[in-house]
Every structure is written in structure tokens, then in C-alpha cells.
Amino acid sequence: MAAASQDAYCTLLMSDSYLPGAAVLAHSLRDAGTQKKLAVLYTPETLSADTVEKLKSLYDFLIPVEHIRNPKPANLYLMQRPDLVFAFTKIALWRQVQFRKIVYLDADMVALRALDELFDIDTDFAAAPDIGWPDAFNSGLMVLTPNMGEYWALQTMAASGDSFDGADQGLLNQYYQHKNWHRLSFTYNCTPNAQYQWEPAYRYYKPNISAVHFIGKDKPWSSVRTSSDAGVYNELVARWWAVYDKHLRGGEQSNSIFGTPSSAAPSRSEGQHMQPSQLYTPSPNTIKDSGSPPATAEAPFTEPGEPSENIDHGVVEPVSTVQQRRFSAPQMEWDATRSAPPPQSRPEAANFTTQTYEFNESRELFNAPRSYPEPPKDMWYKVPETKPTPSAMPKPIFPWEQIPDRPKPTRVFAEDTSPLPTPDAEPQLYKDGPLPSHPFPTVHYEEEKSISSTVAQPATSARGTSTASSIADAFQQNSVNAWDEVPGIENYVRAILGSHTRRGKPQVIYSNSGDAEETLAAAGSRSDRRESLIITDFPSAVERPSLPVTPAPRPAFLNKEKTEAIQLPEAEGVPAQPFWNPNEKLEQLRRTSLLEFEHLKSPNHPVPPLRALPQHSVPSPKESGKEQAPAAVDGTSETTDSTKTTTASAKPVFTEPNFDNGATTRKTEEIFSPTQEDVD
Numbered sequence: 001m002a003a004a005s006q007d008a009y010c011t012l013l014m015s016d017s018y019l020p021g022a023a024v025l026a027h028s029l030r031d032a033g034t035q036k037k038l039a040v041l042y043t044p045e046t047l048s049a050d051t052v053e054k055l056k057s058l059y060d061f062l063i064p065v066e067h068i069r070n071p072k073p074a075n076l077y078l079m080q081r082p083d084l085v086f087a088f089t090k091i092a093l094w095r096q097v098q099f100r101k102i103v104y105l106d107a108d109m110v111a112l113r114a115l116d117e118l119f120d121i122d123t124d125f126a127a128a129p130d131i132g133w134p135d136a137f138n139s140g141l142m143v144l145t146p147n148m149g150e151y152w153a154l155q156t157m158a159a160s161g162d163s164f165d166g167a168d169q170g171l172l173n174q175y176y177q178h179k180n181w182h183r184l185s186f187t188y189n190c191t192p193n194a195q196y197q198w199e200p201a202y203r204y205y206k207p208n209i210s211a212v213h214f215i216g217k218d219k220p221w222s223s224v225r226t227s228s229d230a231g232v233y234n235e236l237v238a239r240w241w242a243v244y245d246k247h248l249r250g251g252e253q254s255n256s257i258f259g260t261p262s263s264a265a266p267s268r269s270e271g272q273h274m275q276p277s278q279l280y281t282p283s284p285n286t287i288k289d290s291g292s293p294p295a296t297a298e299a300p301f302t303e304p305g306e307p308s309e310n311i312d313h314g315v316v317e318p319v320s321t322v323q324q325r326r327f328s329a330p331q332m333e334w335d336a337t338r339s340a341p342p343p344q345s346r347p348e349a350a351n352f353t354t355q356t357y358e359f360n361e362s363r364e365l366f367n368a369p370r371s372y373p374e375p376p377k378d379m380w381y382k383v384p385e386t387k388p389t390p391s392a393m394p395k396p397i398f399p400w401e402q403i404p405d406r407p408k409p410t411r412v413f414a415e416d417t418s419p420l421p422t423p424d425a426e427p428q429l430y431k432d433g434p435l436p437s438h439p440f441p442t443v444h445y446e447e448e449k450s451i452s453s454t455v456a457q458p459a460t461s462a463r464g465t466s467t468a469s470s471i472a473d474a475f476q477q478n479s480v481n482a483w484d485e486v487p488g489i490e491n492y493v494r495a496i497l498g499s500h501t502r503r504g505k506p507q508v509i510y511s512n513s514g515d516a517e518e519t520l521a522a523a524g525s526r527s528d529r530r531e532s533l534i535i536t537d538f539p540s541a542v543e544r545p546s547l548p549v550t551p552a553p554r555p556a557f558l559n560k561e562k563t564e565a566i567q568l569p570e571a572e573g574v575p576a577q578p579f580w581n582p583n584e585k586l587e588q589l590r591r592t593s594l595l596e597f598e599h600l601k602s603p604n605h606p607v608p609p610l611r612a613l614p615q616h617s618v619p620s621p622k623e624s625g626k627e628q629a630p631a632a633v634d635g636t637s638e639t640t641d642s643t644k645t646t647t648a649s650a651k652p653v654f655t656e657p658n659f660d661n662g663a664t665t666r667k668t669e670e671i672f673s674p675t676q677e678d679v680d
């Protein structure tokens with residue numbers, strides 16, 4: 001037995017058919033002058049006694065191992081290698097703890113020089129990239145440190161058939177994927193391919209090649225030997241045959257093992273455990289059409305009594321309680337998102353494991369195992385020692401996150417804000433300040449493109465210190481809601497508010513004649529406004545002077561560039577909207593007799609006593625269209641004159657709602673000062 005500190009090259013032999021390969025490998029290593037021992041793992045159940053005898057002459061250590069069958073062989077069909085159903089056996093390498101380090105080589109490899117320096121690599125696992133998928137390693141050459149903990153982890157994966165290719169290479173790559181395996185140069189495991197080779201690279205790196213690996217179904221000894229050594233593949237195959245020719249062709253040994261040198265398949269010899277024809281890989285067509293698992297239809301091995309993998313020298317070792325197995329999704333044989341399953345495909349459940357447990361009927365006493373597997377060493381989370389760099393921060397989502405020196409985001413509360421109101425702070429303003437004095441939401445006329453005047457109240461707020469105009473400015477910029485002009489929302493609000501919320505005609509008590517022009521202009525401009533349904537709009541001083549409300553700032557009409565306010569001209573011949581009530585207008589006209597106008601013409605004339613009002617017929621509201629001039633009534637010449645006077649002046653009349661005749665007359669006197677021309 002090897003000493004615990006010993007190193008060894010190892011290979012694996014599970015069938016007689018690979019014996020030529022194992023023999024050439026051993027000879028090539030010795031020819032290269034290696035100082036290391038040679039070991040072979042072999043499966044006694046599947047090898048002939050003859051083969052085992054030959055191995056003894058080739059290797060320093062013969063290590064019998066149980067073969068491990070993949071319980072889910074379906075993925076092997078993805079690479080058309082059902083013959084590799086026992087490839088998991090290779091993981092037995094990790095339990096060879098009698099060795100310090102192992103450099104494993106497949107039996108289909110040939111060494112062109114000794115690889116002894118690989119034993120000095122300071123890592124637990126190293127391998128070279130696979131030519132088919134260079135991110136993965138090829139498991140034909142591996143440098144490993146045997147370790148029982150790792151073995152049990154791998155064994156757990158093997159027992160569940162967890163391998164993307166159904167064989168050891170898929171399993172091992174899954175296991176080492178996140179463990180940073182040490183990547184060796186391709187020159188340690190150079191895999192020529194008959195179909196494709198990058199010839200210039202081969203020429204360039206050729207002097208560095210340490211070992212050649214004949215992957216795939218066709219091996220040098222199982223293929224027809226060609227006389228040509230032209231091309232990369234043939235050149236390297238010739239290297240294998242050179243070793244074979246040197247040590248194994250002719251003579252007693254070669255005749256007994258491999259047959260005649262001219263044989264295309266040297267392993268076809270008499271007296272072997274199995275017929276060579278059974279050992280050859282079936283053709284892809286045969287595999288496809290067989291429709292049954294390889295182990296039963298095409299298996300290269302006869303099925304022995306499936307001894308338990310846990311039996312090691314008669315002692316049952318417990319399975320590790322911590323399963324290091326990593327999840328990997330089952331491999332699809334076709335893309336279900338693109339096509340229906342192929343007609344010849346096997347049922348999905350072919351991959352399921354079936355396990356039957358039986359009571360142990362053994363009468364022997366429990367024998368404690370000699371040793372327990374080492375606990376796994378990588379089961380903790382390592383807290384990063386350094387803070388994540390900015391590049392590790394989450395990607396920005398919002399545009400402002402990319403502003404270089406943007407202020408740090410904070411939370412803002414209403415109490416902390418400046419007196420300038422913001423739309424968000426609106427509820428807070430109501431809380432702090434006095435509520436509007438009217439009970440219902442107010443609907444009033446607002447300019448077509450106006451900003452919603454949610455600031456009607458802030459000026460009355462206890463904390464309000466800004467001027468009304470600055471508030472207006474602030475809101476002109478901020479308080480437009482995207483939904484303010486959505487017709488559907490307007491209709492909805494209109495429906496739920498109903499007509500009771502609509503304010504009546506604005507009432508204006510007007511006493512200061514100096515402001516008359518201004519007030520009238522403001523009223524006139526309202527004809528261009530549309531109805532606003534914004535319930536936070538409050539009446540202005542002009543509209544509701546009786547309320548203790550500070551006049552709300554009204555954003556003026558803006559010019560096209562929206563840079564400055566403009567005063568819209570009054571519409572010609574159209575009375576301001578508040579005076580569209582023809583009944584009221586007519587009533588007023590009735591009360592203002594022609595005589596009184598005559599009296600007004602002479603300022604010195606004393607106010608005559610009131611006369612009985614003349615009876616005029618008053619048109620019903622239906623008859624008097626909205627567009628119609630309010631005083632368009634037929635009848636006497638007096639009325640006609642007064643109508644003329646009123647319309648010509650184009651100035652609306654303000655009245656108090658409950659007036660008496662005298663008061664109205666005086667009020668009218670102040671407002672109407674018809675010119676001589678008008679009266680004429």
C-alpha cells in the first residue's frame with residue numbers, strides 16, 4: 001500500500017476494450033521518465049482476469065473500486081455516449097486518501113512528456129479547458145487532492161444522477177463551477193479532433209504539448225489505422241501508435257493482449273471476459289432507434305448484483321448529513337417552447353429515480369465505522385471585508401439618480417417646509433389655517449389655460465407670510481395636475497357634484513367708483529373662461545366680496561411664450577357672462593323709465609317723484625336667447641330708446657339682489673353716465 005504522503009498518476013479501467021489505452025498510457029509515462037508511481041482504479045466485476053493480470057505488469061498500484069451507475073442516464077444521449085453510463089465511477093479518485101496528490105489521466109491519453117510538475121501545484125483541484133466548451137474543464141486530466149468530504153459530496157450528486165451530460169465531466173463541472181478550479185494549460189490535455197482543428201495554433205503550441213487525449217467514441221485502437229500521418233489529428237494519433245508499436249506490437253505480450261499489429265481493432269482477442277463486439281460503442285443510429293436505456297439494451301457491462309457504494313472494506317460508512325449537492329435543472333432534449341416533442345422521444349419520467357427501501361435483515365451487530373467523513377469546509381458565508389465599490393451599487397433607475405452632485409435625498413414634512421405652499425402640503429395648510437367659510441366646494445370661472453388655484457386660501461393661513469403674487473407665481477409653475485384637463489374626469493366630477501354645488505351668479509357690491517373700470521374689465525374677461533371643476537378653487541374678492549376671504553391671486557392670461565401677462569380685449573357687443581340673465585335685465589329696464597333718463601340729462605333738475613312703471617310685456621326666458629342683447633324688447637319707443645342707450649354703452653349694470661326702487665335708481669345713476677349722443 002502507498003504511503004499517505006505519496007503521489008501517483010492514476011487512470012481508470014472498467015472494460016477490457018480500454019486496456020490498449022491503459023497500456024499505452026502507462027508506457028508513455030514511464031518512457032517520459034516520470035518519478036511518480038502509477039495507479040489504476042479498476043472494476044473487477046467487469047474486467048477479465050487476463051486484463052487484470054496485464055494491469056499488474058503495467059501499474060504499481062491496482063485499486064479495485066465499485067462501479068457507479070448513473071440512475072438518470074438520459075443526458076448521455078445528448079452526447080450520444082450511452083456507453084458512459086458508469087463514468088461516475090471516476091469519483092472514487094477522491095476517496096484514495098492514501099495519496100497526497102493524484103494526477104488523473106483517462107485511459108485514452110498518451111503522455112508526450114512527464115507531467116510531474118503538476119503534483120506541485122498548490123491547489124486542491126486543477127484541470128484544463130474542454131475543447132467543446134472551454135468555460136468547462138475536461139475531466140480526462142485532473143490534478144486533485146483526495147478528500148473524503150469531497151467524495152461524499154460528489155457521491156451524493158452521483159446518486160441523484162445530477163450531471164448535465166450524464167457522465168462524470170458534467171457532474172464534476174457542476175460541483176466545481178463555483179469553487180474556482182485551477183485552470184491548466186490546454187497543452188496538458190490536448191484533444192485533437194478529426195473534424196476540426198485549429199492547425200496554425202497546433203503548429204505554434206506543438207512543442208509544449210505534454211499529453212494528448214483521444215476523446216469521443218473513436219479511439220486510436222478501435223479505429224482503422226491509417227498509414228498517413230498528415231494533419232493534426234493523424235499526427236497525434238501517430239504519437240499514440242508509436243508508443244503502442246514500441247511496447248505492445250508483436251512479441252508475446254502484444255499477441256496475447258491486442259492480437260496482430262495489422263488488426264484495426266487490437267482489443268479483439270480470444271479468451272477475454274467479454275466479446276470485443278460488445279465493447280464497441282453502438283452507432284448513433286442504433287442508439288436513437290433503440291428507445292431504451294443504455295444500461296439494459298446497450299450496456300457494455302453485464303449487470304452484477306449492484307453492491308452498495310457505501311461498503312468499504314466491510315464497514316458501512318454513513319452518508320454525509322450535509323448534502324453539498326447543487327441544484328441543476330433537468331436537461332431538455334428538445335426546446336418545448338419551439339416545437340413538439342420528437343415522435344421517437346422517450347417519456348419524461350424516464351429520468352426519474354426510483355428507490356426502494358427494504359428492512360435490513362442482517363443479524364450481525366452494528367459495527368461502528370472506522371471513521372466518519374470530514375464535515376464540509378465551505379458551508380459558511382464569508383462577510384466581504386471591503387465595502388462594495390460604487391460599481392457594485394444597483395444601477396440607477398430614475399434620471400435624477402445620474403446627476404453627479406445631486407443633493408442627498410431626504411424626507412420632508414409639512415412643518416419643516418418654507419411658507420411657500422406646495423401642492424403636497426395642501427392638506428396641511430387646511431389643517432393649520434382657517435377653513436374656507438363656505439360649506440360647499442365652489443365652482444367658478446377660470447381661464448382656459450389657467451393653473452388650478454389651489455392657493456386661494458394660503459394667504460389666510462396663520463403661517464402664510466408670502467405675498468399673494470409670489471404664491472401665484474409659485475403655483476403657476478407647480479400646481480398643474482396632469483388630470484385637470486381630462487374630459488372624462490371632468491364629466492365624472494360634474495356628475496357627482498351635481499347642480500347644487502354650482503354657484504349662483506356672482507354678487508358684487510360695488511361702492512368705490514374709482515375701481516369701476518377695473519372691476520368691469522375683470523368681469524368682462526370672464527366671458528372667455530371655461531367652467532372649472534377644481535373644487536379647491538375659491539371665489540375671488542370680485543366674485544364673493546361678502547366672504548372674509550383675502551382676494552385670491554388670479555394668474556393672468558399669458559402671451560404665447562407664456563412669459564408675461566396680457567389683458568384680453570373685451571368682446572364687442574357681447575355682454576359679460578354675469579349679465580346674461582335677460583329677465584333680470586328686463587326687470588331693470590322696466591324700472592328705469594325714459595323720464596328718469598330725461599331727468600338725468602339736466603343735472604339741476606330735482607329728482608322727480610317715482611311714477612307708476614309702464615306695463616311692458618316681458619319675453620319668457622326661452623324666447624330670449626343667450627346671445628341676444630339683454631334689452632331687446634319690442635314695444636314703446638321709450639323702451640327702444642333705453643335699449644339703445646344700454647347696448648350702446650356696452651357697459652353692464654351691477655345690481656344688488658334685493659333692491660328697492662330708490663336704491664336701484666341711485667346705484668344706476670352712479671354707474672350710467674350716458675353721453676348726450678347716447679340719449680339722442
Ligand SMILES: O=c1ccn([C@@H]2O[C@H](COP(=O)(O)OP(=O)(O)O[C@H]3O[C@H](CO)[C@@H](O)[C@H](O)[C@H]3O)[C@@H](O)[C@H]2O)c(=O)[nH]1
Pocket residue numbers: 011012013014015017018083084087106107108138139140141165167168169170214215216217300
Ligand atoms: O467502457 C469504458 C468507458 C470508459 N472507461 C474509462 O472512462 C474514461 C472516460 O471515457 P472516455 O471514452 O475516455 O470518455 P471521453 O471520450 O474522453 O469523453 C469525455 O467525457 C467523459 C464523460 O464525461 C469523460 O469521462 C472524459 O474524461 C471526457 O473526455 C476512459 O478514458 C476510461 O478510463 C473505461 O474504462 N471503459
Ligand SMILES: [Mn+2]
Pocket residue numbers: 106107108109140213214215216
Ligand atoms: Mn477520455
